Amino acid sequence: MKNTHKFLLVMGSAVILSACAATQSTNGTVDVVAPPSASQPEPTIITPVVDSNAMQDDIAITLEQIMADPDWLGRQPEAPSWSLNGEHLVYERKRVGSHLRDFYLASPGVSGNGEKVALAQLHQVDRSQQVSNANNDLTAWVFDSNIFLYDHSSGVLRQLTKDSDYPRNLTFLSDERLAYQVGNSFIAIDPSNGMREELVKWQYASKPQAVRPPADFIAQEQQELIEYVALQRRQRQEQADYDAQLQAQNNGITAAPFYLTEGHRNVQVALSPNAQYVIVVSTEDTPSRSESDIMPNYIQENGRIAAEEVRRRVSDAKPITHKLWLLDLAQNTVSELSLNQLPGYNDDVLAAVKRENAAARGEDYQVNRLPRAIGILQSWYGHSAIQWHTSGEHVAIMLEAWDNKDRWIVTVDFDQQRLVTQHRLSDEAWINYAFNQFGWLPESPSLYYLSEQSGYSHLYVKPVDGKERALTQGRFEVDDITISRDEQWAYFKANVKHPGIYEIYRAPLSGGEIQALTDLNGMTDYSLSPDHTTLLLTHSTLTMPPELYTSVISDDAMTQPVKITSTVSDEFLSMPWVAPSIVPVESSHSDAPIYSRVYLPTNVDESEPRRAVIFNHGAGYLQNAHMGWSGYFREFMFHSMLVQQGYVVMDMDYRASKGYGRDWRTAIYRQMGTPETQDLVDGVEWLVANANVDRNRVGTYGGSYGGFMTFMALFTEPDLFQAGAALRPVSDWAHYNHPYTSNILNTPDVDPIAYRRSSPIYFAEGLSKPLLMNAPMIDDNVFFVDVVRLVQRLIELEKENFETAIYPVEPHGFVQPSSWLDEYRRIYKLFEQHL
Template sequence: MKIQIIAAALSFSLAACSNTQLNEQLNTSVPAKVQGAVATSAQATDTITLKQIMADPDWFGRAPESWYWGDDSNTVYYQQKQIGNPLRDLYAVKLLKNNETSQVDLSSKHKIADQNGLLNQTRTRKVYTFNGDVFVKTLANDEVKQLTFTSSTERNAVFLTNDNIAYQVGNIFYAHNVQTGQIKELANLKMSEKPTGIQPPKSYLAVEQHKLIDYMALQQRNSELKQTQKERLANENQTIHDTKFYFGKGNRVAHASLSPAGDKLLVSITSAKSSRNKSDIMPNYITKDGVIAAEKVRARVANNRQYQEQLFLLDLATGKQQALRYDNLPGFDDDVLASVKTENFAREGKVYKSEKKARNIHVLQMVNPIKWSDDGQQLALMLEAWDNKTRWLTSVDFVKNELVTQHKLHDDAWINWSFNEFGWLNASSTASLYYLSEESGYSHLYHKELDAKAVKLTSGKFEVSSVTPMLDSQRFIFKANKKHPGIYEIYQVDLAKKLIALTDLGGTNDYTLSPDESKLLIEHSTVTMPPELYVQRLKAGDVAQQITHTVSEQFLALPWTAPSVIAIESSKQKAPIYSKVYFPKNFDKTSEKNRAVMFTHGAGYLQNSHLGWSGYFREFMFHSMLVQQGYVVIDMDYRASAGYGREWRTAIYRHMGKPEVEDMRDGVNWLIENANVDAKRVGTYGGSYGGFLTLMSMFTDPDLFASGSAIRLVSDWAYYNHGYTSNILNTPQDDAIAYERSSPIYFAEGLKKPLLINAPMVDDNVFFEDTVRLVQRLIELEKQDFETAIYPVEPHGFVQPSSWLDEYRRIYKLFENTL
């Protein structure tokens, strides 16, 4: 194995402490409660303890959340968690007053709760909702007017092109004239059959009843007269306005989007029938009334049904309701699973016959999948096939009432749920779109005029995301890991493909552009430093200024270990496996070979070997503690991790757990060859997908690790959700082979080394059932070398410090006893 250190994060102190006894480490005490906003450095020691690590995270800082610009582009707002409870306070930072920071009073919060507000076309007013009511702000004088005072929940407030305001209540759309106060109902979407009016008697008995009983005949006549008068009134009196559109009983609105011109509405309708099976429940044993609760939870992929959505274009002026068909989308009827079904049929001794058949298609599940141009004259939407193989970016031809494909993206594996951003360039002289696509193997930015070929604006082995088009429709701001897979900086590119790096902060960075486009608000972090907010002028080479300081002195004073990010040569493919490696002091000079731990991150498609602050911050601190005691720790971005392009992402298609375990073996071999590690003294642990990989590695490659701990594990993918699992393994009905070779429960016979299973019981993500079934399987296989720890009140992501501490005491004890 070749060693190549790609990047190393800065640390506050790399001083390693001597090894401690197990009981001493488990029981070292820290202050029970955090006193004040931050702990002082006097409280800190050089020893990192489990009890400190697993305490309420308030002890090390409460990072800024939900940050955004004020309208003046010189004020920044952010939320911060209160100490010891889940409530958040809102703060304002005045940039022109030396970053003066103050808490926003609850009484005035409605005036600045406009983070997601929308501007009118002249950019002089903003509309937004607060606590279910609609507010309008005049930007010139900061005057705020409350438009609605109702117990209903108004949402999706927008300006129309005539400067009126539209909003939605349930499935009813309204236009509100701010000047006159008049409210007009634009559309009422009814999930019922259209009334047929007064019907004459039809059955024999009904006809005879009307013949023989004068009262019944009179009632029929009066009803018909009233109906005729009502119809005449609607036709002849302009104050009468019928806005009802009927979509049939048993359906629901999946998406509805109103044109800025207020004249059209795009509606997506699907069945109201739940995909849940009645058996999709989660028992909750610890409840406030002492009674077991059968919580309704998400459907299992094995139970989930196929679905599609029907698109309708509504003309609000004429009341016309036009269905938009999918049959002009290229590939709408392709049998994309033909090879998969052929393989599965053959296993059963059957022959699969492929044929063309319309696929189930729906609006892609993403933020804002339906986009109107500012003038309401153009409409674009992102569609996806239910089988996850094809994505269509379409516009709508309002003359022909049909979808027009602007871009088709097909992937034999699955379309990424990330990198689907798109929108209109409204200042362009001709209608044009921008969008992201992985078609080159990496997410890149494209520009396309409706009647022209798309132009690729960025290129290279890096991923583009978080795109912001600028007002001139000539430039874009975006985030990308261009200079290193684990470093995310902010860039600018124009339609001429001129690319400029705006930041050079290292680590990871997210941003938002100021309203006047003069500055960036940046959330910046490094491996050893939690996120803080910075402001930088929109100018290459400008220095970002830190405006928040929320990390505690106690955290800063502790000797955290900064890992090196290393590109480990793979034995299976050309691309390297980027990994964080935590080295103890003098690791290469120890009298005996070192022991090591491999941490495996969760989510599958997630990146953890980056150079920013990790969501696995407790694990980072745990690794620093292990390093103090002489452990080497490795944290790998195995195949299927995010950040490395489409090929890396889809390497696990139809066989989860095989490529990743191959990468894990390469990681262990690297430690043996380069970090003076004893091959027989390597343990592993991980949660969720990491728990799954702990099982797969210990079941299918039983000599790889000396011990392992699987946390909130997946043991059988047929029991996981549809959205994630069907992307990678298709469905059990179509591809049972993929599920069987990807699920640890089928390989439990291979367990040879000590296994610790840690399972939360109110986990509505990975059900506790996965653990129960696996444990029963291990019992039936007469396996003895495993233990199970359950956590009755914990969800998928543990919350209680006591649970975190108990869990990691057990993991630490496992490694101390087996390595």
Template sequence: MTGAFRGFGLSILTLTILGGCAATPSSDTQQTQVTTQASTQVALATPPSVDQPLTLKQIMANPDWMGILAKGEYWSDDSQSVYFARQAHQSPLLDYYQQPLVSGEAAKLALDALHQADQQYGVMDEARSRKAYIYQGNLFVKDLLSGKVSQLTRQNTKVDGVRFLTNGDIAYWQGEQVFRIHGDSGLYEQIANIKMVKQPKGVEAPSSYIAKQQHRLIEYVALKQNQAKEKEQYQVELAKQDPTMTAKTWYLGDEETVSQMSLSPDGRYLLLSLVDKNYSWRAEHDIMPNYLGSQGYVDAVPARARVAEDKYPGERLVLLDLEQHEKRDITIEGLTGFDEDVLASVKAENAKAKGETYKSEKSPRKVQLMQDWGWTQSAMQWQAKDNKVAIMLEAVDNKDRWIATLNLKSGSLKTEHRLHDDAWVNYNFNQFGWLPQSDTLYYLSEETGYSHLYLKASGAKPQALTQGKYVVSDITLGPKAEYIYYKANKDHPGIDNVYRVNIADGQSEQLTQWDGQLDYSLSPDGSKLLLKASRRTQPSELYVQAIGGELKQLTHYTSDAFKQYAWQAPEVVKVPSTHGAGDVYARVYLPQGFDKARADKYPAVIFNHGAGYLQNAHYGFSGYFREFMFHNLLTQQGYVVMDMDYRGSKGYGRDWRTAIYRNMGHPEVEDLKDGVNWMVANTHVDLKRVGTYGGSYGGFLTFMALFTEPELFQAGAALRPVSDWAHYNAPYTSNILNTPDVDAIAYERSSPIEHAQGLQKPLLVMSGVLDDNVFFQDSVRLVQRLIELEKPMFETAIYPVEPHGFRQPSSWLDEYRRIFKLFEQELK
């Protein structure tokens, strides 16, 4: 075991490590000074070359040296060019570009021309000749034939939404007010004025003895009362008969706020989602301290609520008939299973653990509009020409998702599709909509165990348009509604391609032949695909491909310095599970000059990706680009590196995703154990010289591995780690572990702080003080727990200015110097 940074040459780098030393246990007050060798290359941020070794300084430098890549790409309205943005590292500003398809370079757009540029989001009229969109909070309309852009509003109150009505008029809404622009006259009409207050009582007749006496004895008081009553009645009649008057005000009470709204195609109906106004995502008792405030003081930064205290009340739907001025409260009785006790077995298990008995009873569940973390569509979808609306709702307990149609006259819901999951319904794969001029819905569902595409006519059984052990996502209805386009990983879980299915006959065809990862966008005319595509050693660039044509690369923003370096493409392998999980996909990086027959065995590192539900063992360029380069550096230093898509990861279907339900950190560690054994058997790794690291969920998993399987790894580094799931946010955690008041067993089983007594090997804990995702408090609480357990084999490092995703190159460098030093000390 040595303290040297191997392979870095001559200069001396001195680090002071506080707390228990990973190499030599020490007392709580002792400081251990470690002297390590490092090359002068560490201090330089020059691009690597083929004949030079990688340096931490370069890997963790400002990533602009790799190239400032295109993002936010979308089609022009005429399908002849594409728009995208570029943003330098840490720059608060985006630069926008337009790239023609035929020839020429991308042109940077001037600030005074951005409102004239084709916009990514907008709505079309029925003839698809006009496009309405919102830019900088104001409303614009573009004539798609002439290209003329007209600005319809210029005000400080931003426009929140817009749609074309069936007669060609434009409707838009601002806050809780809805307006209509009449195309024939140019009249601006307010068609809905919503106020979240109690309805005024109006002129009240005397009710108490004193009031009645006042009216009986004082003639002037009675006169004023009668005049006020007459004026009030006059205003009511005037509003009924005077065609110039604006719409009546809707008073919806003072206990709720409007969460979302959606207007029917003819402008008659307004569908509202309401939520308790007292609910807040912010923590009631807590703040996040910023110790380096701009004025020299400690700033109190508001913090999100924890799952243990976040009591989301659900949402309530209300339908307003703007023509008849009638309000209908929408009941949820039409949702199949709306009152089921879906957590009965969980509640019974927790009650039994406390020596109690749980009695299951039916009760209406809390629901809300479906919140998909990847879509831009509304959960309230109107048929384009008719007053038919489909609504996607989810249970707050995360066990059900419904697609329901709404009876506009009765306010009742009818279940068209129910997706139930005993674990939790995925927050992805929830796109849906209507086929034009029909009563048929299309939607994604995981009901077979994999996300697939379905059609369902009203009153009929669903029809599967795709099926198999692969994942369908990102569906797009073609402009003529002949095809539905989709992305899928049919050939390999780590390879994406674009397909389309013929709605009439259900036949699918593959449109792209890519060998990595991609995202796509269909051109407005339906003739071309815009792709953002990458390979293992090739960052994402933009491509265009005509349907049935050749692939053409549009952007070349990856730097020559990055492209010219001989990066190692990790091999994607299948690790057989000894725990009944099937095959676990993983990336493997082999040491330079790898020789399985050599006498000395190799040290190894397993990287644990973040987010839990994320895929990283694929054939595209990793979003963990710094880690990708760090793993290349480790191979230069003689390490084998593995990056596993442990259970819970994305891309492998429902069962893989939900394997961690109520049991986070245990199936994943079993997979890591199989990964270590695979490396020992296939890459000549020394079983006693394997370490692990990861950030966020990867940091949590590092904790669980070291705490629950102390002989598996010889050292671990946990970055911005979760130590107690009761302190994480509700939307993510309640999916997997329910809530602490309902399922304390799951939280105690899955939280590292409950298993900290198992630590036996060196651990490095690193956290940003301004982390508003995984709070710095998570690390503080765990460190105190380890101190009280008298565990000397841990070190800590804090980063005072960093949020969850570090921003400063100096912080990245410091963090990975410490990780590298830990591995060099403990695994060499």
């Protein structure tokens, strides 16, 4: 028998494993093995254990069902959190046949989906910007643009505002007042009496003067010759003097504004808890969208074409520098915090890249040490770049260079009005847009932060005047930090046991061994209860969507979580879904394996070589070869359908994927598409050697970044695949957005070599196998023009074996079930015809 694969394939619904990992023994059973060392995880094949009673092999999986409205799967819990008093858990759930969500309340430790929250009580559970005071006896939040306050000791809930002003940056002050930002001002409310005070306001304008010096000869003569003009000037000055005296002698009836650089706008603002300082970050007020590009939207209610504005391309982006202002409310002074205090602020970090590109043009390049464009790090995950200590005596700010090569965490010396660098992270490729969470310990003036400086995201603690300490270390990724109020523990999630298994852990802030709090073997997220005694878990497995669990935290031993919700439909459970194995594919270009999901058919003739499909996940920096429920749930079901018909399916976490450390992430720097295609070659070789696959019957497909990879594979390795489908694909990176692309390829004006090396449109002449392109037309992420330009290029190259399907009403992520069905019918037809 040609096939020699050695891992267990099972079908049906996965059951939670009781061990860290599993491998197959010689007798075909699953052996429980000890977890690999945290610092040296072993490349183990992970094979899920499933419930054989759930198998329904006689049920045919159809495209019509799996591409239908996903309500039929069961509408899983979303956005879980805790109730105000911590006695219940709260989650959202989609309504059947509607885009609306309802809130539900359930009890920890009690199985059941709970009760739907009535609309009249929605303000108690739909809580944005939630904050608590230092004693945790008051909690405030925003609901429907208004502020609500809950007193934990009395159980009284009050509404503090009722207006159309949307409050932002909600925070408790040291004196128990509640402050919030409206426009360019901060307001404080005293909950005890409702007194509102405008603490500070600022304007981006020149400070007004009652009278100004004459601007020229004519103005000077006018003021001296015309008594009426002189009178008006005297009256204005008298009024200004009177207003200033009134303000000074009445303890400031209203806050006098601070005046900042004209023509700027807010980027981020933060008030200190002691109400003594405000940090204002501003930048030049220029349009964030393109001034020339539009996106035609052809399907409108009025029958006309709408011209929608779209974001700028990376080729049009200009360097942006932020200004940092320190507003001293007590002294009524404003100081600009100079960025020149940062180490490396004027390093020519791209000198080697510029020299290479200059040489390609036949020119020389000389190092240029002009100040770099620097600003606050604007997190993709909502973390604030300005963090005040609860005392108000310290503030930390996270900054990044516009060239993507440096990240700084700084504090402010209030006496000297200057920045003090606490931590610098440099990367020759690019600073990751993930793993940038940071903040202060509750009591001591010490920072905690995530950093990839070791090659993996780990947690560090650093006193303001002390040395950095690593709380975690090893070949795994740490994320989602929660610091306990008693300053004893740091809670986090990490993939310690295996790159594709995420559990919840905690580490003592004083140092020591980390403690595992869960052992669920899948994908697990958490929310810590208000009293820090219980974990609210969101857990999923390969074949089961996420459900909610609760687990009591114990110092002695790990407690068994209790499953709370059961929202998956019986119809979904009855289907013969295939549970893929997580396989470490040997790499020809890296010492680390390429972890991949592999779906294998059963009950097929082993003597006949199989056909196969490799799926390419999107986003580039995304992990899909994990043990949890995939965001690509339709693709998971499609792969089960293909397997049912005898296909083998592989889903690779190629280089650039998340979860495997900094080196795996940055392997694509300045060469997008090359390492990934090399990994696809290794994937095909593995399939041929281990899964009885005919190398001449392999196809590939993927969307977004996965569509880009389909292009690169078909164009640069024309014999690797016999057909490919590129969905919402990138064909030219110079047309994609700035934040994502410039990380990896720098900018086109600086590094055109990288763009020509990485953009499929430059390699289109290599197409020789059938190509399907599925393109949504109102995609404001990857523009429709990417496909249009490539189609024109293929026409001019006189290529014959390509076709294009357009979707007039779809954005980047399809919405309409009819579009999903049409798209996957075409993909399936492509594989059936050519594999």
